[in-house]
Amino acid sequence: MTENNENFKVKVSTEIGRLRKLLIHSPDSGLGKVVPSKAQDWLFEDIVHLDTIRKDEYDYYVKLLMYFLDPAKIKGKLAEIDSDTSGRKFFKPDHPGFHGSLAVIEIQNLLSDILKDPIIRKKLAASVCAIEGCTYKLQLQLIETEPAELAKIFISGSMADDLMIFAPIPNLIFTRDVGITINSHILLNKPAKKARSRETLLMRYIFFNHPLFAAYTGNILEIPDAAQHFLRPGEEDEHRTTLEGGDVMMVSDNHVLIGCSERTSAYGANEAIKLLFDNNVVNKVTVVKIPNKRDFMHIDTVFTQVKRNVWTLLRSISGNQTSGPAEPIYYLIEPDHKDVTEIIQFSKNREKPVSFDSIEALLNDISKNELGSAEETQFIYSGNGAFPYDAREQWTDSCNLLAIKEGVVLGYDRNDKTIEAFKSNGFNVVHVKDLIQDLESGKASAEEITDTLILMPSAELSRARGGFHCMSLPLLRDEL
Numbered sequence: 001m002t003e004n005n006e007n008f009k010v011k012v013s014t015e016i017g018r019l020r021k022l023l024i025h026s027p028d029s030g031l032g033k034v035v036p037s038k039a040q041d042w043l044f045e046d047i048v049h050l051d052t053i054r055k056d057e058y059d060y061y062v063k064l065l066m067y068f069l070d071p072a073k074i075k076g077k078l079a080e081i082d083s084d085t086s087g088r089k090f091f092k093p094d095h096p097g098f099h100g101s102l103a104v105i106e107i108q109n110l111l112s113d114i115l116k117d118p119i120i121r122k123k124l125a126a127s128v129c130a131i132e133g134c135t136y137k138l139q140l141q142l143i144e145t146e147p148a149e150l151a152k153i154f155i156s157g158s159m160a161d162d163l164m165i166f167a168p169i170p171n172l173i174f175t176r177d178v179g180i181t182i183n184s185h186i187l188l189n190k191p192a193k194k195a196r197s198r199e200t201l202l203m204r205y206i207f208f209n210h211p212l213f214a215a216y217t218g219n220i221l222e223i224p225d226a227a228q229h230f231l232r233p234g235e236e237d238e239h240r241t242t243l244e245g246g247d248v249m250m251v252s253d254n255h256v257l258i259g260c261s262e263r264t265s266a267y268g269a270n271e272a273i274k275l276l277f278d279n280n281v282v283n284k285v286t287v288v289k290i291p292n293k294r295d296f297m298h299i300d301t302v303f304t305q306v307k308r309n310v311w312t313l314l315r316s317i318s319g320n321q322t323s324g325p326a327e328p329i330y331y332l333i334e335p336d337h338k339d340v341t342e343i344i345q346f347s348k349n350r351e352k353p354v355s356f357d358s359i360e361a362l363l364n365d366i367s368k369n370e371l372g373s374a375e376e377t378q379f380i381y382s383g384n385g386a387f388p389y390d391a392r393e394q395w396t397d398s399c400n401l402l403a404i405k406e407g408v409v410l411g412y413d414r415n416d417k418t419i420e421a422f423k424s425n426g427f428n429v430v431h432v433k434d435l436i437q438d439l440e441s442g443k444a445s446a447e448e449i450t451d452t453l454i455l456m457p458s459a460e461l462s463r464a465r466g467g468f469h470c471m472s473l474p475l476l477r478d479e480l
Helices: 029-033 050-069 078-082 107-114 118-132 136-143 147-156 194-209 211-219 266-278 359-370 389-395 416-424 432-441
Strands: 019-024 104-106 179-182 185-188 248-252 255-260 284-289 303-307 310-313 342-347 354-356 378-381 402-405 408-412 428-431 452-456 473-477
Touching (some): 019 402, 029 050, 050 104, 050 402, 050 432, 107 147, 107 194, 118 194, 179 248, 185 211, 185 266, 248 303, 284 359, 310 359, 354 359, 378 416, 416 452, 432 452
Parallel strands (some): 255 284, 408 452
Antiparallel strands (some): 248 255, 284 342
């Protein structure tokens, strides 16, 4: 990392402003070691083919990010990067030919950087070994390992000879969940599942010790457990303090959305709200309580923003559903409140919170009253709002889109009905392979592209149950 660290800026006050810097993690060898018997323990629904997910899918994500965020690294060099003789060195974090971008920043390289400090190397090796139950002999061996190799071991769980010494952390590709940038602060996660403990530890060390973030160490917020949490009876999930970045959205400069979901508890949301208010980060937080189901997981799996006045959304949790007269059964049994979406908005200087009847009502309020949209708010529904396509395509992340700039978003190519919905709402649709060729030739310009859904290959990536919103941790966006 060669940029003058004093010039490294962290600030995000919108979901859709032009993206300038983000953290990603390219699929590592640990992803190729997920076995069926442990897949769900490691929070994967399926096993993936590593070469395909890298070469045929994720590499296109990296290339596209480069054309928008760091074109000097790729423009005019695409033929060489894609050549059979290149060996994919441009995409390999531990290779001398790696792109090394300071706009598209690879977590593995940041980890390798801080491990060059012998004190950090000792502390982090001891911490990882404590979490993973390793022997003291192995701990000493890891301390003596070269930093770049040790970074790979901490992430993949495997030694250089391919011996697995602890579980991989395949979810690290979903960098959104390890933290979220809120204005000039970084809110670190507190994961719900044990499988994410090591990645949380690694990210904490990176944010507090890497020179890139030296100016922001006072702005890193860690969520504590509630006071005397250890006195609570039992270890039920609803009593734990958990929060993941997929449940946090920075929708305007003073407004954060926090989801209560399968992965973020009410206690986690409570502690986050107190942190944000006490540190004067924002003055408004809206909690969106979605059904506690694996289908949904985080709020960014059921809605994301496309433009000031355009959002993609899963209709079945939206609250604006039309139906005929209620059947008698609706009067005879109590509704399951776990299937109800609730929306509660808290303000720093207001005594009582306010409620919204539906997600559409909340998002319309944001578009109109906070982002100043004079146009009618549009909702592009997963699967074009039709069952069973809405549920099928939400499962493959039709609502989990990453905005590179306002109106230009990345999504999977397999969600056909959602793609139709984008077209009917006036959006262009282009496949990433074609767009990259046009960007390289000059036929297309990153500055001139507007209102476009960019289709990304997804046969393997979609098996991991996360889209490009999940696979990004924005550090810097232009303000709207």
